[in-house]
Amino acid sequence: MKRIALITGATSGIGEATAKLFAKNDIDLIICGRRKEKLATLENELSSLVSVRTLVFDVGDKDAVTKSLQSLNGIWRDIDILVNNAGGAHGLELFVDGDVNDWERMIDYNVKGLLYVSKTIVPWMIERKKGQIINISSIAGKQTYAKGMVYCASKSGVEAISKGMRLELVPYGIRVCNIAPGAVETEFSVVRFKGDKNKAKSVYKNFKPLIAEDIADSIFYCVNVPSHVQIADMTIFPSAQSDATTIHRE
Template identity: 55%
Template sequence: MNKTAFITGSTSGIGKATAEILAKNNYKLILCGRREDRLAELASSLSKLTDVHTLQFDVRDKDAVKAAINSLPEAFSTIDILINNAGNAHGLDPIQTGDVDDWDAMIDINVKGLLYVSKAIIPQMIERKSGHIINIGSTAAKEVYPNGNVYCASKHAVDALNQGMRIDLNPFGIRVGAIHPGMVETEFSEVRFKGDKSRAENVYKGFAVLQPEDIADIIHFVVSRPYHVNIADLIVMSTAQASSTIVNKSI
């Protein structure tokens, strides 16, 4: 295969599972994240299968993003696939009592972080007239649920940016698409509930919830399609989930 995939938020959840499946299918990997220990552990494991390079930075820091990408060695300098996976939810409060710091974190990571990373990588794709960008959104990009206000707004922005990227980059033959998962059993809810594990675990109890590997398998399918095929927008939920707030826990 010899294609190189750049994955943000690669140290856990969907990002980690995606790195694992792509490594098994001979993609070279650039693994990005904030947690250096987790990056090192994952790189050690996957380097048995493929060539791996790690970049430790926070997507919210535009200077760090640029410096990290500019530091890539020659062997990893051509990025064929960008997977904008880094994202977060903080808090689950009505708009009138929301925490401004939570709002900043969601907008800075989910929206601005995606833009900073994309801005640093898109020019080389334009120069080659080749590349594939996958933006990881959410069902929250398609609907708004009670107390989801700013998180939903940030993911609606990802949806809009995905569409805008696809239009703007069309003249250069760059494929752009988004995958919008519903509930996936990751660290997502633990982060949202400020480390309250019992509350986070209750989100996923009582039904067969999506696993990170389910989304990673779809990402692999998307990036491995023939060049003339672009999966532009894809919503994925478990069978038990009908919407952000309707889940059949009898299944």
């Protein structure tokens, strides 16, 4: 029987790459995001391979999340894989110069959004006594760096949630994997720097960063290990990176 995966933040980057890889491997999809047109384009691309449902919502809006997910019915509630990917960074300033609105967006998307989505999906998995959750954290969740305090705190929250989920869900046969990427060239830095593409590009200058497909490959590996295996935590760097702030540039 085919598996069903729900992916948040599927309109770009890691989420989009994961959706495409899953579709190529016969996994039906529920793709979620804020940009309706991008979701429609992705659905059109992948619907020849698998069954695809789209849900348009902002993960930071609790009522919208609940309403959208509760609209699923029948087999679409039999979600085998939940990829909590939506999130991002906003701003890169010292704490005293930080924008409170940026802080709230990071906490809303990275922490609360993950919780809102999981709050609806996890009970369905518990009822079926099966499922797998992939939470996308960051090296920032393991190592705090200057000018990124609140982003790092939000990703540390993802790490804690992943551990807590694993503790509580093991009795139900639900596996939980936390994936912490290092430098991945997606829209991440463009968003962080408010659309400044030159500044975003400089983040990846003079080394070869990871790309979204690298993380998608890792996610796919984690959801395909034998049923007695649980990949609890995975940190992924480009070969030029050794920790959150140390990158060898040519």
